[in-house]
Amino acid sequence: MIVKNLTVGKGLQAYRLFSQPPTAAPIATDTPGLTTNEVHRMFYDRLMSASEGLLSVARPQNQLGLTSSTDPEHSQTV
């Protein structure tokens, strides 16, 4: 089958992996052009942006379908 089964080993042996102490590799050290801070900030901002997107969907709307004038971000649109 083309959709791959990625079990590392078979059966219970594969899952013992998770009962072991953390074996996570440390975050790679910074190099010019790609710092861990930049990467982290980028994902943080994208997640926050998605979260804000959900909030905007949930914002109350008036009967014309426009965002309420009490919303400072959109007060000019009403």
Place this chain on the structure above:
Amino acid sequence: MALTIRIYDDGDGHNQMAFEGIRAVRGAEGAAVYQLHRQWADAGRTTDYLLQPGGSSPGISLGPDKGTADFDPAPSAERPQKLLIESLDAHTYAMDRKELSTSGSPRRDDLDYAQFNVYCETAGTLAFQVSFPDSMSLAAEPPSVQAYQVFTAGSREREVFDSALTARASEGFFYSPLLRVAFLSVRKPQRSAYRIYWRLGQPLALADPPTPTQRALLEGRRNALLSVRNFFAGVAAGPEAIGRKQKIVDLVATIGDYVASLLKKTVAKTRADEAVLKDLLPYVEISLMAIEKGDVLRLVAGTSVADPTFWDVKMRFGEGIAGRAARLLDARTYDEEEVSGTVFAGVYVELEPGKRHAWLLAVPLWSEDCGRAAIGVLNIGIFDPTRAHMLKVLGQVTQVRELAAWANTDFLPKLLDVVSSN
């Protein structure tokens, strides 16, 4: 005329229908259009038919709705043709009676079946076979066949069991325990339906049932992970909730950090490769899913979840890539490039019509002290096929192992701590 169903251990049924020596096709108004068999499944879902050109005569194409086969030129006695089509019943078949009882199928007993209907075809022989995977638990009672007469009342079909037809069909039925294949051969079949039945056994890997402690821990952690959804969607109000949301998002962002670090040490060792990685990262999508009651996966956080079609999705265990990872406690990948044009593209569930990951890795989140059950799923993927190749490195065994270890022993406990802290 033949239908072969190969059942895989994911519960998918790979259907292949072959028609040999087609001498006539009589569609509406004399067109050489063959109405393909309607597909249905009690559980999971069916995919569109795919034409296999290698096994089909030139000039045959599927109609726009994939429900017909159009013959051009029309077949004739002088120029008989052949047709080979395939489809996938995604996550349709249960591997044991326990799974069948929770599959969403209306059947609550331990009998499962596959069915083939003969409508208006005039065929010399019908060959119908089903192959069962080793991972399917079959009871000692061998598979069997039952035949039905089919009546159409308006747009509805009714099937009535026919004992005489069943007795005749049984003479042409054979099951090989060695090959785990059930085979039915019917000479000059009339309008009827044939079902190959099999009785499912107990789960093969009988894990110890979860202890009360494990159940309690699992429920608590599932609920804790699910509560991330409220923080991420901003439902929880107040400065304390906002502060906790920031902490949660900060932690979820470490998934991106870890992905970058894994790629960096694996494949981006030079400045040139690092530039490719830098270009890739803004397109990497990460998401977390938690589990609601009834083994339904819900998104709780992610980089591209703002669209309601994504955020409101409910995915059952076993469905799609994430559902399979959760059901099997096993990391799963999906590679659009690899499966495009095959029935296996059908295992992917489009959350938004037409939008598909070019590549996706789903890692189950779980903890042994909760028993063998998923707490949630971590998804890492990309929609842009032109940038997918570097990300696919994460699908290698070593990288999956590292990522799963980090996600389950470092990331998940921290996240649950933050969510649960007072």
